[in-house]
Amino acid sequence: MTKKTTLSDRLWYLFLAAALVLPFIPGGIGNSFHGHVLTMVLLYAAMAQAWNIISGYCGQTSFGHAVFFGIGAYGAAMAVVQFNTLPWYGAPVGAVVAAVTSVLISAPCFKLKGHYFAIATFAIVEIFSRLFMIWDWVGGAIGLDYPILDDGWRNFSWSSDKNGYYLGALALFTLIFGVVRWIESHRMGYYFRAVREGQETAESLGVHSTAVKLSAMALSAGLTALCGAFFAQYNYRVDPPMVMSLDISMKFLLITILGGLGTFWGPLLGAAVLIPLQEYTRAYLSHLGSGVDLIIFGIIIILTMIKQPMGIMGIIRGVTRRTSTVPAKEGDA
Amino acid sequence: MTLLEVRNLTKTFGALMANSEVSFDVERGSIVGLIGPNGAGKTTLFNCVAGLYKPTSGTVTLDGEDITGLPSWKIARLGVARTFQVVRPLKEMTVFENILVGAHMRHRETAKAAEIATRCMELCFLSSYRDHLSGGLTIGNKKRLEVARALATEPKLILLDEAVAGLTSTEVKEMVEVIRRMKDEGITVLMVEHIMEAIMPIADKLVVLNSGVKICEDAPRAVVQNPEVIRAYFGEKYSRRLRTEGKEDDHGCDA
Ligand SMILES: Nc1ncnc2c1ncn2[C@@H]1O[C@H](COP(=O)(O)OP(=O)(O)O)[C@@H](O)[C@H]1O
Ligand SMILES: [Mg+2]
Numbered sequence: 001m002t003k004k005t006t007l008s009d010r011l012w013y014l015f016l017a018a019a020l021v022l023p024f025i026p027g028g029i030g031n032s033f034h035g036h037v038l039t040m041v042l043l044y045a046a047m048a049q050a051w052n053i054i055s056g057y058c059g060q061t062s063f064g065h066a067v068f069f070g071i072g073a074y075g076a077a078m079a080v081v082q083f084n085t086l087p088w089y090g091a092p093v094g095a096v097v098a099a100v101t102s103v104l105i106s107a108p109c110f111k112l113k114g115h116y117f118a119i120a121t122f123a124i125v126e127i128f129s130r131l132f133m134i135w136d137w138v139g140g141a142i143g144l145d146y147p148i149l150d151d152g153w154r155n156f157s158w159s160s161d162k163n164g165y166y167l168g169a170l171a172l173f174t175l176i177f178g179v180v181r182w183i184e185s186h187r188m189g190y191y192f193r194a195v196r197e198g199q200e201t202a203e204s205l206g207v208h209s210t211a212v213k214l215s216a217m218a219l220s221a222g223l224t225a226l227c228g229a230f231f232a233q234y235n236y237r238v239d240p241p242m243v244m245s246l247d248i249s250m251k252f253l254l255i256t257i258l259g260g261l262g263t264f265w266g267p268l269l270g271a272a273v274l275i276p277l278q279e280y281t282r283a284y285l286s287h288l289g290s291g292v293d294l295i296i297f298g299i300i301i302i303l304t305m306i307k308q309p310m311g312i313m314g315i316i317r318g319v320t321r322r323t324s325t326v327p328a329k330e331g332d333a
Numbered sequence: 334m335t336l337l338e339v340r341n342l343t344k345t346f347g348a349l350m351a352n353s354e355v356s357f358d359v360e361r362g363s364i365v366g367l368i369g370p371n372g373a374g375k376t377t378l379f380n381c382v383a384g385l386y387k388p389t390s391g392t393v394t395l396d397g398e399d400i401t402g403l404p405s406w407k408i409a410r411l412g413v414a415r416t417f418q419v420v421r422p423l424k425e426m427t428v429f430e431n432i433l434v435g436a437h438m439r440h441r442e443t444a445k446a447a448e449i450a451t452r453c454m455e456l457c458f459l460s461s462y463r464d465h466l467s468g469g470l471t472i473g474n475k476k477r478l479e480v481a482r483a484l485a486t487e488p489k490l491i492l493l494d495e496a497v498a499g500l501t502s503t504e505v506k507e508m509v510e511v512i513r514r515m516k517d518e519g520i521t522v523l524m525v526e527h528i529m530e531a532i533m534p535i536a537d538k539l540v541v542l543n544s545g546v547k548i549c550e551d552a553p554r555a556v557v558q559n560p561e562v563i564r565a566y567f568g569e570k571y572s573r574r575l576r577t578e579g580k581e582d583d584h585g586c587d588a
Contacts, residue, residue, distance in 0.1 A: 190426075
């Protein structure tokens with residue numbers, strides 16, 4: 001809240017500047033495989049950060065985010081495929097539908113205490129994915145395939161030079177990380193964390209915890225849907241298993257937990273480790289069958305959890321604390 | 334003028350009557366002590382007033398407004414702050430952030446809330462722990478944090494549930510000083526306390542609960558001489574000691 005620039009601020013602007021310059025360097029992004037990987041890192045970091053709002057900062061673990069991601073993906077795809085219009089209309093509609101859906105789902109589920117909320121969200125993914133499987137209007141099990149479109153921002157579609165996708169992902173990343181950065185230093189951020197740390201205590205301080213959780217959920221779901229819209233544009237198609245599966249839900253969770261739950265940098269760090277791993281194993285180990293990436297994800301997560309439950313951010317904090325010259329903070333009288 | 338009016342308040346847990354037909358008033362600007370043996374129903378009464386529990390029957394009126402059974406966040410916004418006997422720090426947040434949550438209740442702007450929070454932090458002797466995670470504090474500091482956080486909501490009435498118990502004798506003196514300062518700032522105080530040394534010199538009135546029933550309501554001096562209170566709570570010896578200490582206090586004050 002004090003207006004001095006922190007190390008985190010400096011890193012943030014430095015990172016954005018570097019990421020923005022990259023596509024304009026020859027061989028930076030273009031149509032290269034590492035360009036694709038970097039785009040996915042930004043996208044998954046943004047997704048994980050959106051999930052982090054409700055599950056990290058506000059402490060309500062959601063396994064249901066594939067539903068909101070899927071709604072966003074279908075929003076863009078329906079606009080293009082069924083309505084022959086631009087994804088720019090479909091994406092915000094998807095975001096609003098996802099936010100409203102998330103509130104309708106969560107309102108009864110937030111009454112459940114402790115882990116039951118998480119379990120309830122688990123079931124919801126299955127319900128929605130079945131629903132979309134049999135719903136002909138949205139393409140059923142076959143899904144929606146994009147027609148051939150002109151390259152460019154208007155259609156948000158590029159077939160050869162993928163710089164546009166990279167910049168789109170960077171914009172999404174900046175939006176979502178920017179929102180969280182703002183929240184962190186404002187009342188909403190303090191309320192999110194207060195609800196996580198003790199709902200009854202927060203209420204004794206005038207915090208309407210149900211309203212706080214629902215706003216966190218709506219915001220998280222809406223932003224997640226925008227990521228889904230991007231995903232549909234990027235893949236040129238959408239079907240239920242691709243966007244509305246527990247696999248997808250788990251990725252939100254695993255990336256954030258690996259990086260550091262409830263921290264600003266965690267989602268980026270987690271994505272920077274797991275996504276290259278996912279993309280390169282898919283490219284080079286795909287003959288071992290699908291799901292190899294998830295197996296590797298799982299092993300890494302288990303190892304981190306044993307060593308450092310706060311994830312990569314926990315490791316970094318441990319190191320900076322040990323090397324800092326500031327007198328140790330532990331022993332309080 | 335009456336700020337808080339408790340009327341025929343009853344709270345049962347199954348067959349257990351934790352509070353039974355309790356009535357009393359808290360005058361605006363006063364310090365009222367709520368005492369009684371363990372299990373008398375003091376914390377339950379606080380929880381009923383603050384909205385954590387819904388009373389089984391009876392009414393709670395604040396400033397003429399019926400607040401019985403309202404959710405606790407609404408009651409907090411109406412001006413009733415409370416501390417928890419079993420401390421509840423927001424563990425993964427720093428001392429300052431804990432207090433800032435309270436201060437945000439009346440101030441959307443974080444800069445303004447930070448100003449209030451800083452004042453409450455200083456008032457409760459917590460400034461040197463500003464950036465410590467509250468989960469790692471000593472019990473004494475956690476108790477002070479409870480008070481600072483509640484104060485940051487700028488309440489009309491503050492409910493202190495054994496805020497002094499468990500502190501060292503120096504800390505007790507500091508906390509008594511804090512409570513005096515609250516009164517000076519116009520905050521009404523209702524406090525549960527076992528440490529009579531802490532409550533006797535500052536309370537304007539004591540309410541005594543025993544097994545959920547109010548057995549006495551009077552000025553502190555009169556309460557410690559009340560035979561029923563002595564039987565239920567102090568025991569003969571303790572009461573005699575209090576009386577003599579009370580006399581010494583008188584001389585101290587006059588001098
Ligand atoms: N949530 C609860 N459920 C069941 N019994 C309770 C609950 N809270 C308090 N009690 C019981 O009510 C009685 C009064 O407790 P309490 O109000 O904590 O007393 P005090 O604060 O005066 O020590 C005790 O017998 C206690 O066991
Ligand atoms: Mg008690």
